[in-house]
Amino acid sequence: DQQVKQNSPSLSVQEGRISILNCDYTNSMFDYFLWYKKYPAEGPTFLISISSIKDKNEDGRFTVFLNKSAKHLSLHIVPSQPGDSAVYFCAAAHPGAQKLVFGQGTRLTINP
Amino acid sequence: SAVISQKPSRDICQRGTSLTIQCQVDSQVTMMFWYRQQPGQSLTLIATANQGSEATYESGFVIDKFPISRPNLTFSTLTVSNMSPEDSSIYLCSVDGGFPYGYTFGSGTRLTVV
Numbered sequence: 001d002q003q004v005k006q007n008s009p010s011l012s013v014q015e016g017r018i019s020i021l022n023c024d025y026t027n028s029m030f031d032y033f034l035w036y037k038k039y040p041a042e043g044p045t046f047l048i049s050i051s052s053i054k055d056k057n058e059d060g061r062f063t064v065f066l067n068k069s070a071k072h073l074s075l076h077i078v079p080s081q082p083g084d085s086a087v088y089f090c091a092a093a094h095p096g097a098q099k100l101v102f103g104q105g106t107r108l109t110i111n112p
Numbered sequence: 113s114a115v116i117s118q119k120p121s122r123d124i125c126q127r128g129t130s131l132t133i134q135c136q137v138d139s140q141v142t143m144m145f146w147y148r149q150q151p152g153q154s155l156t157l158i159a160t161a162n163q164g165s166e167a168t169y170e171s172g173f174v175i176d177k178f179p180i181s182r183p184n185l186t187f188s189t190l191t192v193s194n195m196s197p198e199d200s201s202i203y204l205c206s207v208d209g210g211f212p213y214g215y216t217f218g219s220g221t222r223l224t225v226v
Contacts, residue, residue: 002154004154009152032214034212034213034214036214041121041219041220041222042219042220043116043118043204043206043217043218043219043220044155044204044215044217045217046113046209046213046214046215046216049212049213049214051212089154089155091155091214093214098143098145098160098208099145099157099160100155100157100214100215102154102155102156103154104152104153104154105154
């Protein structure tokens, strides 16, 4: 049972444009959501997170939106830069739980 | 946040053999976590390792296949035993980076079993 889903395995965006990565979840008990970025031959690195009490969190070029009624979150990157090319994972956690449930990842390619 | 050194970074192993992966953290942590990422798949938690007690394994993972050691608060090993090609994956260790960071990950071990 895939509780966290990223339905787009890949996304290609032109440099300077907005990149939108999507993630859906099925478990309404999740209360904390994170986005990780992964380059080849490296471990995932934390990018941005959001608590279920919020619907938006912003950090520089990165904004995460949470729609609890739709069980959907998205990551917006604007403007997109070549260094943003990586695999992006969304993850979710239960209240008080240290275990994260990850989506399958979306490979983002920024074209010059 | 904690810095994790993981080794080896990659290995190619013969089926039926075992490989031990090591993770060293630059600070003391209560729990360390081991994940697997199969090709094209998400990260899946294998087990949680507490210092001084047996590791807690997730459904589908067993100690005989993935024995874990946690001798102190900064170090852990994961062994992949009696390997088959299906064990070819990236293995990652991680620690709780605290709010709001979730987990901090090592650089991963890319294992290929031939």
